[in-house]
Amino acid sequence: xxxxxxxxxxxxxxxxxxxxxxxxxxxxxxxxxxxxxxxxxxxxxxxxxxxxxxxxxxxxxxxxxxxxxxxxxxxxxxxxxxxxxxxxxxxxxxxxxxxxxxxxxxxxxxxxxxxxxxxxxxxxxxxxxxxxxxxxxxxxxxxxxxxxxxxxxxxxxxxxxxxxxxxxxxxxxxxxxxxxxxxxx
Numbered sequence: 001x002x003x004x005x006x007x008x009x010x011x012x013x014x015x016x017x018x019x020x021x022x023x024x025x026x027x028x029x030x031x032x033x034x035x036x037x038x039x040x041x042x043x044x045x046x047x048x049x050x051x052x053x054x055x056x057x058x059x060x061x062x063x064x065x066x067x068x069x070x071x072x073x074x075x076x077x078x079x080x081x082x083x084x085x086x087x088x089x090x091x092x093x094x095x096x097x098x099x100x101x102x103x104x105x106x107x108x109x110x111x112x113x114x115x116x117x118x119x120x121x122x123x124x125x126x127x128x129x130x131x132x133x134x135x136x137x138x139x140x141x142x143x144x145x146x147x148x149x150x151x152x153x154x155x156x157x158x159x160x161x162x163x164x165x166x167x168x169x170x171x172x173x174x175x176x177x178x179x180x181x182x183x184x185x
Contacts, residue, residue: 062115065097069119073126076134083138086124087149093119094153094161114159121164121178135176139166142181151183160184 072089074082099111121127124146125138140146146165154161160182167179 059115063112064116064118065114067093067097067117067119067123069093069123071120071122071126073128074124074138076130076137079137083124083146086126087146090119090123090163091149091153093123094150094157098157098159100157113157117159117161119161119163122166123163125166132174132176135166136168136174139168139176141170142167142179147181147183154183155185158185 072086074086094117097114097117130138150161162180162182164178164180167177169175169177
C-alpha cells in the first residue's frame with residue numbers, strides 16, 4: 001500500500017475547517033431547539049383514578065340569550081332622536097331578555113336571569129351604505145352615552161351584554177371601526 005501525500009493549500013484547509021465548524025454549530029443549534037421545544041411542552045399530568053386538580057366555579061351554569069331584532073337604521077339628517085329611539089329600543093329588549101319590563105312590576109317575573117345577552121351587529125345604528133362622512137357622523141365614542149345606557153342595564157341585571165356598532169377611535173381620526181363590544185356589570 002503506497003502512501004500518497006496531498007498538499008493542501010491554506011485556503012482549502014480554512015474552508016474545510018469552516019465547513020466543519022458550521023456543521024457543528026448547526027447541529028448544536030438543532031439539539032438546543034429540540035431541548036427547548038421539549039421543555040416548553042407542558043406535561044400532561046393525570047392523577048391516579050383519572051382525577052386532576054379543579055377549582056370551584058363562580059356558578060354551576062350560565063344562561064345566554066340571543067336577541068336578533070329588526071334593524072332600525074338611524075336617520076343621518078335626524079340623528080339624535082333616531083339614535084335615542086334605537087337606544088331605548090335596545091334597553092327594552094334587554095329588559096325583555098331578563099323577563100323584567102317595568103310595566104310588569106317587580107313581582108311579576110318569569111324565566112331565569114340571563115348572564116350573557118348577545119345582540120346583532122348594529123342594534124344601535126342600523127345599516128345603510130353610508131358615505132364616509134355620514135359614517136363619521138353616526139359612529140360614536142366608546143365609552144359614550146349609548147354604551148353608558150347599556151352598561152347601566154348590565155349593572156342592573158348583573159350580566160354581560162354584547163353587540164356590534166360603528167365606533168370612533170381617537171388614535172384613528174376620521175376612521176370608523178366596525179366594533180364588537182361587550183359590557184359587563
